[in-house]
Amino acid sequence: MFVAFFCLLLAAFTLLTRMTYSMALAIRREQARIEEEGEEANLYRLAKMEESQQWTYVGLVTVIVALLLCGYMAVLGTPWERHLMEWLNIVVRVMHMTFGIAWIGASFYFVFLENALNRTKDVREELAGNLWAIHGGGFYYLEKYKIAPAKIPKDLHWFKYEAYFTWVSGMSLLFVVYYFNASAFLIDKQVCDLTVGQAIGTGIGSFVAAWILYDTACKKGLARNGLLFSILGLGLSAAFAYGYTHVFSARAAYIHFGAMLGSIMAANVFFNIIPAQKAMVQAAKEGRPLDPMLGKNAALRSLHNNYFTLPVLFVMVSNHFPGTFGHEYPWLVLLLISAGVAGVKHYLNLREKGQLSVWVLPISVLILLCAAYVTAPPLHPEACGKVSFAQIQPIIAKRCTSCHSAKPSDDTWTAPPNGVVYDTPDDVVKMKDKIMERVVLTQTMPQNNKTGMTPEERELIRCWVAGLSQ
Numbered sequence: 001m002f003v004a005f006f007c008l009l010l011a012a013f014t015l016l017t018r019m020t021y022s023m024a025l026a027i028r029r030e031q032a033r034i035e036e037e038g039e040e041a042n043l044y045r046l047a048k049m050e051e052s053q054q055w056t057y058v059g060l061v062t063v064i065v066a067l068l069l070c071g072y073m074a075v076l077g078t079p080w081e082r083h084l085m086e087w088l089n090i091v092v093r094v095m096h097m098t099f100g101i102a103w104i105g106a107s108f109y110f111v112f113l114e115n116a117l118n119r120t121k122d123v124r125e126e127l128a129g130n131l132w133a134i135h136g137g138g139f140y141y142l143e144k145y146k147i148a149p150a151k152i153p154k155d156l157h158w159f160k161y162e163a164y165f166t167w168v169s170g171m172s173l174l175f176v177v178y179y180f181n182a183s184a185f186l187i188d189k190q191v192c193d194l195t196v197g198q199a200i201g202t203g204i205g206s207f208v209a210a211w212i213l214y215d216t217a218c219k220k221g222l223a224r225n226g227l228l229f230s231i232l233g234l235g236l237s238a239a240f241a242y243g244y245t246h247v248f249s250a251r252a253a254y255i256h257f258g259a260m261l262g263s264i265m266a267a268n269v270f271f272n273i274i275p276a277q278k279a280m281v282q283a284a285k286e287g288r289p290l291d292p293m294l295g296k297n298a299a300l301r302s303l304h305n306n307y308f309t310l311p312v313l314f315v316m317v318s319n320h321f322p323g324t325f326g327h328e329y330p331w332l333v334l335l336l337i338s339a340g341v342a343g344v345k346h347y348l349n350l351r352e353k354g355q356l357s358v359w360v361l362p363i364s365v366l367i368l369l370c371a372a373y374v375t376a377p378p379l380h381p382e383a384c385g386k387v388s389f390a391q392i393q394p395i396i397a398k399r400c401t402s403c404h405s406a407k408p409s410d411d412t413w414t415a416p417p418n419g420v421v422y423d424t425p426d427d428v429v430k431m432k433d434k435i436m437e438r439v440v441l442t443q444t445m446p447q448n449n450k451t452g453m454t455p456e457e458r459e460l461i462r463c464w465v466a467g468l469s470q
């Protein structure tokens with residue numbers, strides 16, 4: 001039965017893939033005919049063909065999801081389950097990175113264009129400005145229109161799928177890494193004793209709440225005053241950072257902060273920037289006067305997105321830095337770093353516009369230095385008595401090897417996390433610096449203190465490592 005269903009799905013997959021090919025060919029032929037024979041009559045037919053092509057893609061994606069689900073059910077409970085999740089993680093993560101780079105790259109590029117536009121020398125009346133550039137061995141000359149060209153060109157490039165796909169792949173990754181492993185990664189019982197459903201609901205609900213708050217503030221016109229809006233934004237960010245670190249494990253809190261900002265960015269594109277652009281194109285096609293506010297609002301949202309990029313990028317790599325999320329006040333560190341890097345972005349924007357900004361960069365760097373300072377370990381740790389390996393070995397065996405062993409006994413970790421094992425004395429000694437970092441300085445191990453390590457045990461580990469380093 002199961003095998004028959006699987007074969008059916010495979011057949012549907014092959015058929016649909018083949019269909020996308022023949023449809024694309026047919027559409028190309030139709031386009032060529034319209035070009036030769038003159039337009040209008042066949043345009044309706046073309047639109048219909050394009051619509052069926054899109055439905056074929058929807059069908060294809062549905063079949064792929066069904067195939068993945070089947071695959072998952074087939075390996076459920078076997079050692080391949082983890083392996084499948086790992087590969088899903090790899091595929092979705094690489095997709096997320098690729099779309100994200102395309103999106104943020106385009107965002108940086110267009111804000112740069114806007115900032116660096118020549119608006120004064122030899123600019124035609126209908127233009128806002130132009131710019132010469134050289135890249136990849138070619139010269140480029142770009143022109144920006146004040147409002148819209150007299151005739152909207154047929155081939156107009158839109159930049160939207162980068163944003164949508166970054167968001168969709170990011171949300172998928174959130175599920176693969178955090179929501180499917182909620183009890184291991186998302187929930188920290190010492191922070192807040194949530195059920196899996198409550199935790200996931202809080203996460204997703206928070207993205208919706210953040211968007212509504214931000215969007216309402218923009219619509220009420222608060223965004224017109226840049227300084228006021230920045231202060232308001234910082235306050236809201238602080239509230240979310242504080243809230244997240246009080247419901248989730250610290251690393252999940254960081255990721256949620258980034259996903260919240262990323263969701264606002266994608267929603268800006270989806271609900272604001274693209275609809276405004278569509279309305280502009282439509283008005284220009286119908287020869288109606290353009291509402292200049294449409295473009296202005298879209299530009300403002302786009303600028304907000306630009307300021308969110310660096311904080312989001314930091315958050316996306318923050319999981320590699322337990323020194324940040326492992327701090328006693330993780331929300332404060334997150335806020336300092338976000339404010340610091342957004343300040344750096346502000347400096348870059350001002351520079352591109354050719355404006356002098358003496359204090360923006362030093363203040364931003366100072367904020368980042370503050371973050372580095374508050375996360376620093378004590379410069380003069382308390383003196384230690386001699387601690388031998390024999391004293392700490394039982395602690396490691398009791399608190400760590402349920403996960404960090406070639407054959408873990410933990411209910412979630414069936415393979416040693418990050419490949420780290422503590423089965424022999426040598427294994428422990430060679431990891432001593434990382435153990436110091438994770439167990440003593442940031443206290444991010446044992447993960448969510450699942451094995452109940454005591455402060456006295458941490459102190460013994462500290463003194464053992466300190467003795468080795470002398």
Ligand code: HEC
Nearest residue numbers: 399400403410417418420434435438439445446447450451
């Ligand atoms: C409940 C399972 C679990 C227990 C118990 C646990 N760890 Fe971990 N450990 C993990 C996971 C998962 C990771 C990978 C994610 C991360 O780095 O936070 C990890 C990562 C680490 C790393 C980082 C490895 C790297 O490549 O950077 C160190 C060091 C570490 N653990 C030390 C310890 C020590 C020491 C103990 C015992 C005091 C311990 N862990 C107990 C789950 C656990």
